[in-house]
Amino acid sequence: MHVVATAGHVDHGKSTLVRALTGSDPDRLAEERERGLSIELGYCWTDLPDVGDVAFVDVPGHQRFVSTALAGVGPVPVALFVVAADDPWMPQAAEHLAALDALGVGHGVLVVTRSDLADPAPALARAREELSRTTLRDVPALAVSGRTGAGLADLRAVLTEVLGRVPAPDPTADVRLWVDRRFTVHGTGTVVTGTLPAGTVRVGDTLSCDGVEVRVRGLESLGHPVDAVPGVARVALDLGGRAPEAITRGSVLVTPGAFEPVTVVDVGLTGGGSARLPERPVLHVGAALTTVRARPLADGFARLTLEHPLPLRIDDRAILRDPGSRAIWGVRVLDPAPPDLGRRGAARARAATLTAYDASTGAQLAARGLVRRSLLRRLGVRDEPLPEGAVEAGDWLVSPRSAAELRSRLRDAVERLATPLQPGVPEAALAHELGLPDVGLVTALVRPPLRVEAGRVLGDSPSSLPATLAPAVAALREDLAPAPFAAPAAGRLAELGLDPRAVAALHRSGHLLRVADGVVLLPGADEEAVQLLGTLPQPFTTSEARQALGTSRRVALPLLAHLDRTGRTLRLPDDRRQLRGR
Structure with missing residues (x-):
């Protein structure tokens, strides 16, 4: 399956276009049909030759519903960017484009609608100019009319070609499903929907939401019950009648133990124009939004403190938005578990470190010194061979540099703490002396001339007897x-x-x-x-x-x-x- 999100200004024909492509109405609320504008996220689907099922997430274009729009766009890798031939370039189109650029969406189609009402060339030229400065600069473009059907066949062909180039996600990846709707079905219980970007969800799976486990009792995709669905896909999960009330739009269901809930992240920033980063912007990630406290580190880098923990990983993309100025910054998560900033000048030094940030195992180990392998995995660090000189003890990893420093301190501690009648030092005492979280690390760090005997670390020379004995x-x-x-x-x-x-x-x-x-x-x-x-x-x-x-x-x-x-x-x-x- 492929999932495509619409984007563009209100009343520029997004829902009409989706209706023409799928034969279904994405406006499911009576108020939406009465007012002629989308208020909530809408979902329709169709089948395209050569690529199969395609689900469309139709987002509202009105400024008052921008948070809802971003919840629909967030997890989706492909966009239909829609502008109207009979309308000028509008602010909400610019805001949606900034959001897609911030999220790094590079696959899509530029569609000029209402080509039966006005010459589409001026609107197409202006939109092309605006897209040329974003990640959508190279997308194909064409004009259509949702009312007459003109250009729809060409749009289906172009969309088929675009979707064929989208990389397939890993079906074995950890599940992270951002919930964008929750409702109750009589006789079933709580149902949540969302866009699954990768991994596979199966009936009977156990997922976790804020540390509380829930069971997938039923699964539906594109209106049909299924036993399993790999990403990318639109899915509806039946969580039964006892699902926690806290699960709502913005909640996230994850593979238990696979993600680290974080509240402080160091990020790289793009965009924002001439606007100054506010102290309390809103972070949009997936279908979630939360107010954050932003601390600039240097140009292009900031530390974000979240009001609520979120399961973020290295290289996640998100949006920072100032509700007042409507400025948007693209966010790339660089470090979801950063060190404290204490001494004077630490922020600028930290920004210098982030400039060359590397998500490889060796680089992450070098940056952290001592860390659990399982934590690195939860943070999204690639699982690679350890660098030469690194030390492994159970789940703990020590960087080559830290291992050398710890070995020097270990030798000093053994010489200082050992006595003639107490040869060597217990490993537990040395772990405490060196501030190590696990005694097994002491064993792993011992190298000749030190040795371990019966739980004690001994030096290379026997101790002389006290004069009294x-x-x-x-x-x-x-x-x-x-x-x-x-x-x-x-x-x-x-x-x-x-x-x-x-x-x-x-x-x-x-x-x-x-x-x-x-x-x-x-x-x-x-x-x-x-x-x-x-x-x-x-x-x-x-x-x-x-x-x-x-x-x-x-x-x-x-x-x-x-x-x-x-x-x-x-x-x-x-x-x-x-x-x-x-």
């Missing part, structure tokens, strides 16, 4: 030299000043091996035990092990349990043991 450890080495498995009794440990806390610290630092409370050996004693036990017939009993080690049951039992825990021996059901792999 060095004599005690030396004395233990003397005691155990002739009999490495004759662990000293509790009295001897107390005599040396080695209380349980000191023993635990010496064990963590690798200066002693504590196999159980009160059972202390020298580092490497467990490996020596494995060598001796390997000389025994396998499997062996506890008594055989005790004799081979030349020690008592007080030491042999916890030492064998230690070897079991560390995976070097296997305890059998009959309480015998054997070395792993034997």
Whole structure:
């Protein structure tokens, strides 16, 4: 399907033209038919050879209904720009053209209507001149008469050619449907309509509106029930009888979790003429409008603070409008999650950054330093390979520059916080020290000479013993030299000043091996035990092990349990043991 929006001044024949093309009346309200002008958005459709179904969104041309017109034009990629042969160039035509230019609409047809009432050449020439300064500068143009039918066949042919050049949207894209109508159908419930620009909506889908999930209970397109509709398409969604009352024109239904609701955005601006950007303009995006607070950053750039969060992405197009002067600015979203502006001169520096703004993964990562991959996706950043030197930990990404800075700070923190009796530093403590949101980032940042052991980050050199404990450890080495498995009794440990806390610290630092409370050996004693036990017939009993080690049951039992825990021996059901792999 293709969707085309009309544009132009009031009473220039937009609805008549749509009626002639489709055979249907887009003015659905009695008041519209009585007054002869469109008040609400109208929808009709037809079939064109070679391109298939074409839906028309007929927008009101009266100045009082400009917000309604922009709600219809916003999500539509193709325009029929209509001027009348028997009328001069009018202000509302200029405003609609400025809006289409601001939205970057480049596909369409310039149509001069009422060619049966006046020579269309002057109107065509003036319109051509006005369009030449906009994104519609290269669109084809022709004259028609909706009353006599003159030129309609040529218009259908030209429109077919134009629509054939429109790029097809991605049917797998995330859904973002701007609601332009809401009404209630007896026996069905709430129905909303809108133009689906991309993605696919299916019956049974769950969509989200302001964080509240709704289910698509039924789906209709061009007056027919369907199971699924890919964009671009006009769709009507049956949301059942329990749809939130807050869903109305300007609401947006999105794929849950796929978009980030934002309230502050940095944007690039075009147009506006000589008008000054007001402090409180109105932002039109999709079918939504909201008042914003605009802070100019520099020529062509501004920061917008929205009254209500909207699911905006990088490169979204929108319109800023001053209701007083009727000036219009084109908006291109550059950063939907910008940094705070604090220090003096930050606004101008920010504008300089935005001048070369890049939506690639590498550029976004460089600009943000540390960011979640899922956030980048919700903001519309292209999913690309990470640049060399970037760090990934779960959902978190670190830019190469930030990773280098963090590694330097990490080395400094380990050297500063580690103690002789506390080798290394817990990863959680280092995450807090570096201000990192996830402990996994510490692990990902560790590079030699640092290493991670048992949840602690250690340096490359062993810590020396404190002077108060060095004599005690030396004395233990003397005691155990002739009999490495004759662990000293509790009295001897107390005599040396080695209380349980000191023993635990010496064990963590690798200066002693504590196999159980009160059972202390020298580092490497467990490996020596494995060598001796390997000389025994396998499997062996506890008594055989005790004799081979030349020690008592007080030491042999916890030492064998230690070897079991560390995976070097296997305890059998009959309480015998054997070395792993034997």
